[in-house]
Amino acid sequence: MKVLKLAKSVLKWVLLIAITLIVLLLLFAEGFDRYIATEKGARWLYRNIPNQQLDIKHTSSGVRYLKIGDASKTPLLLIHGAPGSLWDWIGIAKQPSIYDQYQLLIVERPGYGATKPRKAEPSIKIQAERIAEVLVEEDISNAVVAGHSYGAPVAVILGAMIPDRIQHIYALAGQYDPNNEIVFSISHFIKYKIFKYLLPRMIWVSNEEKLGHPSAQEAVMHYYPMVKSPVTIVHGDADTLVPYDNSPFLLKHLTNTSASMITLPNHDHPIHMQIPEYLVQLMMGKEPAMPVKE
Numbered sequence: 001m002k003v004l005k006l007a008k009s010v011l012k013w014v015l016l017i018a019i020t021l022i023v024l025l026l027l028f029a030e031g032f033d034r035y036i037a038t039e040k041g042a043r044w045l046y047r048n049i050p051n052q053q054l055d056i057k058h059t060s061s062g063v064r065y066l067k068i069g070d071a072s073k074t075p076l077l078l079i080h081g082a083p084g085s086l087w088d089w090i091g092i093a094k095q096p097s098i099y100d101q102y103q104l105l106i107v108e109r110p111g112y113g114a115t116k117p118r119k120a121e122p123s124i125k126i127q128a129e130r131i132a133e134v135l136v137e138e139d140i141s142n143a144v145v146a147g148h149s150y151g152a153p154v155a156v157i158l159g160a161m162i163p164d165r166i167q168h169i170y171a172l173a174g175q176y177d178p179n180n181e182i183v184f185s186i187s188h189f190i191k192y193k194i195f196k197y198l199l200p201r202m203i204w205v206s207n208e209e210k211l212g213h214p215s216a217q218e219a220v221m222h223y224y225p226m227v228k229s230p231v232t233i234v235h236g237d238a239d240t241l242v243p244y245d246n247s248p249f250l251l252k253h254l255t256n257t258s259a260s261m262i263t264l265p266n267h268d269h270p271i272h273m274q275i276p277e278y279l280v281q282l283m284m285g286k287e288p289a290m291p292v293k294e
Contacts, residue, residue: 030200036085037114042066045086049093059133062116068093069103074167075140076102076283079131081149081173083206085113088148091276098280102144107131109151111205120205122212124220127154128161135165144283146170148272149242150209153220156250159257160226169231170283173269175242176224177249178217182241187211224253231259232282236267266293 035041039056046054046066055067066086076098080088089106092098108114110121110130121127131154135143143166147155152174159169175181187210196204209216231254235247244263251261262282264271272279281288 026198026200026203029203033085033113033200033202036087042086042114045090046093052099058114059130059137061130061133063107063110063130063133064114065105065107065134067103067105069099071103073099073103074101075105075135075138075143077105077107077131077134077143077145077155079107079145079147079151079155080109080112081147081151082109082209083112083202084109084149084151085202088272091273092280095276095280097284101284105134105138105143107134109154111209112202118201120208122209122216124153124157124216125223128157128220132158132162132165135162141165142167144168144170146172146272146279146283147174148172149269150175150213152176153217156227156231156254157220157223159229159231160223163228166229169227169229170279171231171233171247171250172279173235173239173242173247173271174233174250175213175246176217176253177243177246178214178221180243180245180249181213182243183210221253224250225255227254227257230257233259233261234264234271234279234282235261236264236269236271238266239269241269264291264293267291 036045042056043054046068049068052069056064057067058064078089078092085108086106093104093106098104109127111119141164145155145158145166152171153176155169156171159166187207190199190207191211233247233251235244237244247261251259267274275291278288278291
């Protein structure tokens with residue numbers, strides 16, 4: 001009996017400690033996200049990018065983006081996934097060679113960071129329309145665009161919406177097939193409005209997008225055959241968050257442009273963070289050695 005009471009007491013304390021740690025983690029995530037949404041926070045995040053001009057700008061509708069590097073270079077527009085923010089592209093931005101060819105335009109998608117309004121926007125089409133403002137208002141006509149995960153379909157349909165402004169698209173570990181997506185059970189549990197006030201905003205926004213993905217993807221399917229800019233698709237065949245078969249699915253639907261696909265053996269989802277050196281070389285038009293992952 002004493003052993004049973006001791007076990008219950010230990011279990012109670014373990015649960016209390018676990019709940020406390022989860023709450024602290026969620027508070028930290030929300031606090032960090034709020035800090036990065038400030039100008040001071042954004043500059044702190046990219047403080048280790050030496051010898052490059054960094055400007056923080058907003059489009060007329062409130063999309064925030066960073067400009068890093070020489071304005072005379074080719075613009076490279078980077079679009080994060082879900083959840084995501086400016087921190088998605090630090091690995092790319094820290095590669096010195098990227099600035100030999102590009103000026104980086106690192107955008108915060110609607111719903112994230114300091115982009116307004118601060119609420120979920122499940123529509124891929126509206127996401128693309130909002131992000132297109134960056135290229136239109138900067139009067140850019142020769143951009144290279146790269147999108148990761150949920151940012152990848154946004155990047156691709158930009159090639160259909162504003163083809164005269166985009167010279168190449170890199171679609172990284174993207175979700176395109178409305179019938180082939182991983183949805184975790186917890187997404188349905190936390191969809192209720194009370195969690196909007198209990199969870200960090202980026203997690204709530206990401207979940208709202210996640211549950212709306214199939215219909216949002218279905219709604220933009222007709223754009224893929226309209227893409228004219230060349231597209232390079234990159235996906236790891238060990239992706240545990242976005243099924244690998246999404247990339248062959250996209251390749252099949254890009255019928256009116258030059259499109260190619262690179263399969264990364266044994267690589268998981270966050271390739272933009274795990275192998276930034278490889279992606280930089282690829283986006284600079286070189287032929288980097290295939291990254292090996294055991």
